[in-house]
Amino acid sequence: MTVGIVSYGAYIPRYRIKTEEIAKVWGGDAEILKNGLKVFEKSVPDVDEDAATIAVSAARNAVNRVGLDTQRIGAVYTGSESHPYAVKPTSTIVAEAVGASPDMTAADFEFACKAGSAAVQVCMGLVGSGMIDLGLAIGADVSQGAPNDALEYTAAAGGAAYVIGNKESELIAIIEDTYSFTTDTPDFWRRESQHYPSHGGRFTGDPGYFRHVTSGAKGLLKKMGTKPEDYDYAVFHQPNGKFPERAAQMLGFTKEQIKPGLVVPRLGNTYSGSCLMGIAATLDIAKPGDRIFATAYGSGAGSDAFSIRVTDKIEEFRGKVPTVEELLADPIYLDYGKYAHHKGKINFG
Amino acid sequence: MTVPRFWREQQSRYNLVGSHCKTCGNYYYPIRNLCPECRRDGDMEQYKFKGTGKIVTCTVTHTTSDEFNDLVPYALAIVELDEGAKLTTQIVDEPEKVAIGKRVHSVFRKLGSDGDSGIIYYGTKFELDKE
Amino acid sequence: MREVAIVGAKTTEFGELWEKSLRDIVVEAGVGAIEDAGISGEDIDMMYVGNMSGGKFIEQEHLGALIADYSGLAKGLNVPSTRVEAACASGGLALRQAIQAVASGYSNVAIAAGAEKMTDIDGSGVTDALAAAADREWEGIQGATFPGIYAMIAKLHMAQYGTTSEQLAAVAVKNHENGMNNPIAQFKSKLTIEQVLKSIMVSDPLHILDCSPVSDGAAAVIVVPADEAHKYTDTPIYIKASAQASDTIALHDRRDITTLDASVAAGKRAYEMAGLTPKDINFVEVHDCFTIAEICAIEDLGFFEKGKGGPASLAGETALNAKISVNPSGGLKSTGHPVGATGVKQAVEAVHQLRGEAGKRQVNGAKYGMTHNVGGSGATAVVHIFSNER
Secondary structure (H helix, E strand, C coil), rough: CCCCCEEEEECCCEEEEHHHHHHHHHHHCCCHHHHHHHHCCCEEECCCCCHHHHHHHHHHHHHHHHCCHHHHEEEEEEEEEEECEEEECCCHHHHHHHHCCCEEEEEECCEEEEEHHHHHHHHHHHCCCCCCEEEEEEEECCCCCCCCCCCHHEEEEEEEEEEEEECCHHCCEEEEEEEEEEEEEECCCCCCCCCCCCCCCCHHHHHHHHHHHHHHHHHHHHCCCHHHHHCCCEEEECCCCHHHHHHHHHCCCCHHHHHCCCCCHHHCHHHHHHHHHHHHHHHCCCCCCCCCEEEECCCEEEEEEEEECCCHHHHCCCCCCHHHHHHHCCCCCCCCCHHHHHHCCCCCC | CCHHHHHHHHHHHHHCEEEEEEECCCECCCCCECCCCECCCCCCCEEECCCCCEEEEEEEEEECHHHHHHCCCEECCCCCCCCCCCEEEEEEHHHHCCCCCCCCEEEEEEEECCCCCCCCCEEEEEEEECC | CCEEEEEEEEEEECEECCCHHHHHHHHHHHHHHHHHHHCCHHCCEEEEEECCHHHHHHHCCHHHHHHHHHCCCCCCCCCCCECCEECCHHHHHHHHHHHHHHHHCCCCCCCEEEEEECCCCCCCCHHHHCCCCCCCCCCHHHCHHHHHHHHHHHHHHHHCCCCHHHHHHHHHHHHHHHCCCCCCCCCCCCCCCCHHHCCEECCCCEEEEHCCCCCCCEEEEEEHHHHHHHHHHCCCCCCCEEEEECCCCHHHCCCCCCCHHHHHHHHHHHHHHHHCCCHCCCECCEEEEEEEHHHHHHHHCCCCCCCCCCHHHHCCCCCCCCEEEEEECCCCHHHHHCHHHHHHHHHHHHHHHHHHCHHCCCCCCCEEEEEEEEECCCEEEHHHHHHHCC
16 A cells, blocks of 8 residues: 655744854864764754644644644654653643544654654554554654763754655655664663763764664665665755765765755754654655655664655645744754753752 | 643643634633623534734733743733634743734643643743744 | 721731731731720621631631631630632722621621731742732733733733833832831832832833732721711711622733723722712722732722823822822832732721821821722722711
């Protein structure tokens, strides 16, 4: 059965902090950091925003884009590594807030930065088997990076939501196939009750990100018998600006192919939202018939690769909700004090 | 706020569900079972507001109770929804931009929580339309 | 319906009464009023206690019985005692209950007390307790504090009528001027417009000096049938009108955000009942919980045209013995605002003024005095008119 994207929506908080502002606090060299990470600023949530509000905002943009009858949604899965509750689902909040409750199923996902793409895959399975009519898959995070950790320069806030369906006539993009590559590789983790994640430093690179992203991508290309040049665009998980560029190069994709989806320099890493945000930014500009290759990566570790083909239907729903570019525009810059406040780093006792 | 008290009004809080009286045509937020205009002659139905409106009056609060202390300074406003009902809401933009007459739309935000271990309350606030 | 008079009145000192409990101050006010009336506890057959939030401020409910007990009116005498609550209008309502009880013949000697002990909890707790006078579910949950709610009235009043921060400040300055001559006042200090404008902002445009303070205090009056008043005193003060009105609990549901329709309605009913007009009133104790509230009050009660309250205040038309003496006591701003006590304290001030006992703050030739007590942002209003002539 054909499955694909009925709609999608993104959400990015309006606040940003520049790399220079963080570097200033820790005496870091902003130029070296910017050059090394290729992240120039990152999004920061408002004081009253969290992964649930971001998931709802992205999901509402997705359903409003196509004027969806949300009672058709049979499953809501939210992927995040910053779910507001350790126990109590984010997805029920989303389901209620988009009007999908109560005839549906829901659960929260966690797989570092690829929990959102895992949710997409599960929805593909459910709509593909005919178990449900439509599935809502979301990746949303208010990512945490410990003060003066490398992650502090990239850990951002944002999310993207996808409505997955099986009626070819209503798909704005067909998901041609998907493939995953998963091993037990502890390159990044956060223990119960810890505020900030820990990571294996440079171990997150080759054994983590690059091995899994390239293996996942190659697996899908091989499974489908396609080549990088068969695609108009490509999106790779973007923990920083450098990794996706190198992964693309290793796989034979060009800088032009990844350009529209490479939002990390102005956004930072939205973790579970990262790859899904890149796909959303690419869909915003893709034309009917375009093919998009995407690979999400989650530490721990695994990758989910997707082959997407845009349909004629996409043109019907332009301009109804903000594009990723529009969400990136007109930011409000914070100083470190305000940033610390927004991120809940100030203890009110 | 307690969990059942909040949960009972969740549809109004999450999705701006109020009431519309089919007799007098008035809209109310939140849900009212009796039309204050028509009383027993009223015929109330639930209505989901579009979530757009304009600021009738506003203030920026600098001193508040512990519950809202992490938000100061925050903008508070009375918003008249396009259907006619009015409500009190925080405006999540930079306080100095909030002014009488400006157009706003609803957003989904945290309203508060019962301390660090209690329930988190979500609901609707408003944001200025882009000019 | 019988005509009614006040024959005894007493207010305790208002302020931060660290050494005194709620029980202490109510007994002080009650005993004072009884002594003023020259009666004894045995004469009292009904008791009403205005109190907004004993439950939040001192974790004590069932205040009617508690206060009867500590006043020596419970054990043995078993005087019926009822706690009355309408947020900051609780005191005014307690008085109205006593008046109704005596007027109807159910009571021959009733005591109406008002009391609040606010300083036993911290500032945040007070802010939260007071926020319960608004709509907790649909105003409070959004972070609407009381200063925040009145600030929204002020902001719109400014936009609609050109009212200025200076005009608001003039209200506080005038009330401090009067309060300096009131022995029970919490703040007996002179204030300047500049001081008000330079004080910290609580909720734009209301500065801290636009707000009435957090206070402890109690007040009590003795209410009897007018026909019997001379049994107790040579100077009874007659109740010419007792009126009350309600409006929506939430400010956003009002017909007009800058008009307290409950004040307008209660005022109209009171004037009608007394057969008087605003021109006949020599002084008015209005509910100036915030400076904007006094401006709205003098407009809503018909002393000034809507929108003219600000300029009138700045021009000194509301000063002692000016066009109309507004808040000769110093109002809530300078005297203090122990919420449940305020409505009764206003009546005590009216009694002192109409007896000619107000000293340096005496309103010349006072014959008719009005009190105006508001609950919440205007969901309840109570208006009384008093006179020294029957």
